[in-house]
Amino acid sequence: MASGIAGGGVGYVVASYVITWVVLGAMLVRTVGSVRRARAEYDQAAKGEFRT
Amino acid sequence: MAFNDDVRRIRAIVWKDLTTERRSKAGFNSVASLGVTILVLFGLALGPDGKALHDAAAGALWLAILFAGVLAFNRSYQVELDGGALEALLLYPGARWAIFAGKLIANLIFVTLMLVIVVAVGIVLFSVDIPATWPLIVFIMMLGVVGIVSLGTFYAAMSSRSRAREVLLPLLLYPMLIPVLLAAMSATKALLFGDVMNEAGAWMQMLVIFDVIFLVATFLAFEYVIEV
Amino acid sequence: MSPAPSGQFGPPKPAPNWLGWLAFLFFIFVQVYSVLTSPADAMMGHLQKNMYVHVPAAWVTFGAFGVVLVASLYFLWKDDERADLLAASAAEVGSLFCGLTLVLGMLWGRPTWGVWWSWDARLTSTLVLFLIFVGYLSLRSFVEDPHRRGQWSAAVGILGAINVPIVWMSVQWWRTLHQIQSSPRGLAPEYLRGLMLNLAAFTLLTIWFIWRRYEAARYERAAEHAAQAAALGGYNG
Numbered sequence: 001m002a003s004g005i006a007g008g009g010v011g012y013v014v015a016s017y018v019i020t021w022v023v024l025g026a027m028l029v030r031t032v033g034s035v036r037r038a039r040a041e042y043d044q045a046a047k048g049e050f051r052t
Numbered sequence: 053m054a055f056n057d058d059v060r061r062i063r064a065i066v067w068k069d070l071t072t073e074r075r076s077k078a079g080f081n082s083v084a085s086l087g088v089t090i091l092v093l094f095g096l097a098l099g100p101d102g103k104a105l106h107d108a109a110a111g112a113l114w115l116a117i118l119f120a121g122v123l124a125f126n127r128s129y130q131v132e133l134d135g136g137a138l139e140a141l142l143l144y145p146g147a148r149w150a151i152f153a154g155k156l157i158a159n160l161i162f163v164t165l166m167l168v169i170v171v172a173v174g175i176v177l178f179s180v181d182i183p184a185t186w187p188l189i190v191f192i193m194m195l196g197v198v199g200i201v202s203l204g205t206f207y208a209a210m211s212s213r214s215r216a217r218e219v220l221l222p223l224l225l226y227p228m229l230i231p232v233l234l235a236a237m238s239a240t241k242a243l244l245f246g247d248v249m250n251e252a253g254a255w256m257q258m259l260v261i262f263d264v265i266f267l268v269a270t271f272l273a274f275e276y277v278i279e280v
Numbered sequence: 281m282s283p284a285p286s287g288q289f290g291p292p293k294p295a296p297n298w299l300g301w302l303a304f305l306f307f308i309f310v311q312v313y314s315v316l317t318s319p320a321d322a323m324m325g326h327l328q329k330n331m332y333v334h335v336p337a338a339w340v341t342f343g344a345f346g347v348v349l350v351a352s353l354y355f356l357w358k359d360d361e362r363a364d365l366l367a368a369s370a371a372e373v374g375s376l377f378c379g380l381t382l383v384l385g386m387l388w389g390r391p392t393w394g395v396w397w398s399w400d401a402r403l404t405s406t407l408v409l410f411l412i413f414v415g416y417l418s419l420r421s422f423v424e425d426p427h428r429r430g431q432w433s434a435a436v437g438i439l440g441a442i443n444v445p446i447v448w449m450s451v452q453w454w455r456t457l458h459q460i461q462s463s464p465r466g467l468a469p470e471y472l473r474g475l476m477l478n479l480a481a482f483t484l485l486t487i488w489f490i491w492r493r494y495e496a497a498r499y500e501r502a503a504e505h506a507a508q509a510a511a512l513g514g515y516n517g
Contacts, residue, residue, distance in 0.1 A: 017333060227443070273439065
């Protein structure tokens with residue numbers, strides 16, 4: 001019983017780690033991108049303020 | 053003195069909402085018909101087998117009340133918004149919670165009337181044997197309706213004034229109602245089946261506790277929700 | 281956090297870069313370390329290793345929701361818009377980890393219990409928490425006025441936080457009456473170190489995510505304020 005679970009279980013473990021890493025990686029990209037975009041938007045707006 | 057004023061305000065709002073509903077019976081009639089239609093659909097989904105229908109009666113009844121009731125909650129603010137009356141209502145002197153209490157009581161009466169029709173049809177369609185403990189079932193239904201209406205009136209104050217109100221209200225409301233519905237369904241079901249495990253009383257106590265918690269929470273939070 | 285004067289605020293203080301590097305490098309190290317060092321469990325075999333991703337994800341989910349609750353209360357108390365932006369950032373990150381927790385839980389439940397899902401108190405209340413997060417975030421996307429959005433989402437967040445333990449309690453009761461209950465097992469000490477390290481790594485990552493999302497939200501609002509100031513004549517001191 002135990003060996004049966006262990007034998008069939010490796011696929012589930014690999015899937016869990018792959019999903020975790022992909023999700024966190026995607027979140028990393030999204031977060032860094034959003035900060036960069038928002039920052040550029042702010043700099044633009046601030047410059048606009050100084051021009052007038 | 054001040055409390056008496058609040059009571060008068062609440063009564064005025066209840067009266068106003070109910071008069072609006074009474075003058076245009078279309079609202080109540082369509083919501084009640086929707087409740088009955090949902091029961092028919094549940095009957096079709098659960099199959100012609102009498103036993104299956106009988107077992108699922110409590111759940112189907114509560115869900116029909118919930119689905120039809122949700123329409124009433126958005127309506128109770130929608131009518132105000134269409135006439136631009138909500139701003140005027142907010143400008144009147146007096147505590148904001150009185151507005152919430154008024155809407156809550158009007159919705160309670162509205163949903164209770166609808167419940168009478170839906171339950172009567174449900175008893176026939178789902179071949180429910182009315183047990184001797186039926187006064188308790190009535191009591192549980194009232195407790196469940198208080199829970200549903202207090203949260204529904206509260207969330208509709210937000211959803212009715214946002215974009216996408218049709219989808220937003222159920223999305224916010226249904227997860228919040230899970231404890232109330234679970235307790236109400238379980239208590240009703242237990243009583244319909246003779247309460248062999250003696251669990252209806254415990255569920256009823258939980259229902260009372262949930263109602264108190266949610267009533268207090270919605271009354272406290274309404275001030276912030278209606279403010280702007 | 282001190283209340284901003286007249287609801288206006290400038291750009292945020294950026295999260296330090298080293299925190300991001302530290303969080304991710306520590307995370308990678310801890311994940312590899314705990315997978316390599318933990319022996320196969322007598323009962324569950326290698327499935328035990330799911331614990332190093334599932335449990336920390338659940339842990340930070342509830343941590344993030346705690347941040348939403350506290351920030352929402354603070355916002356209603358002090359009317360500081362920055363607290364609202366913090367609550368929104370924590371809700372976004374929390375919903376991500378909540379979804380991850382649910383999926384990882386299914387990937388653990390299927391081989392051990394034989395089912396993807398079981399209606400027990402912990403699973404059901406986590407799912408309800410996820411639904412409340414989703415409702416919270418959609419409410420925010422459907423309301424434009426920042427002050428109204430802040431007050432409404434704070435109310436939804438606080439009521440949601442009250443609701444989750446109540447769901448847990450009611451489902452627990454529902455299950456107990458139906459005589460099905462899973463008994464939790466104690467944790468062997470050789471797995472404890474890996475679990476603790478992963479909890480720390482996930483917490484660090486969550487703090488960094490929330491901080492950066494908050495930073496982005498602050499920049500967006502500061503940009504709107506700057507644009508407003510420019511439209512009003514460019515000298516809004």
